[in-house]
């Protein structure tokens with residue numbers, strides 16, 4: 561049995577709920593990726609901060625060191641909201657904090673309507689893993705579809 565980690569970042573809860581759905585479908589451990597400095601709840605404020613972070617390819621500091629969690633897993637699902645047509649930069653902080661060699665890294669995302677915009681490929685490139693078929697929930701999460709995708713992704 562492979563050890564599964566479901567790592568996610570969520571600002572307003574949608575991706576957290578999606579991560580919980582994945583966890584229910586495939587088991588494994590939920591792990592929240594949190595920034596050291598929390599983002600403001602205000603949409604406009606976080607929009608401006610995220611834009612700056614994206615433009616500078618920032619690597620915001622993580623609240624917790626994820627190395628042990630990543631090391632212990634064979635399969636890592638990584639969930640995130642689309643932020644400015646990319647994954648939030650904190651996702652790349654997470655990916656660069658440990659080696660993913662020999663592990664599967666499977667992205668899933670939620671968005672307000674835009675596509676993955678290459679974020680899935682960028683994730684594989686930064687983590688140096690083989691690209692995997694990612695899942696995207698646009699506007700709304702279809703729990704059944706998401707659960708079926710996750711089960712298929714791990715061959716369950």
Ligand SMILES: Cc1cc2nc3c(=O)[nH]c(=O)nc-3n(C[C@H](O)[C@H](O)[C@H](O)COP(=O)(O)O)c2cc1C
Pocket residue numbers: 569570571572573574575576603606607608610611640641642643644645646670671672673674675
């Ligand atoms: C800073 C920021 C940037 C966003 N950029 C995009 C975007 O480029 N495309 C899109 O479709 N939605 C965008 N959204 C909407 C979120 O991707 C969407 O609401 C997502 O489901 C939120 O997930 P969460 O509740 O887990 O934070 C953005 C939201 C925020 C806060």
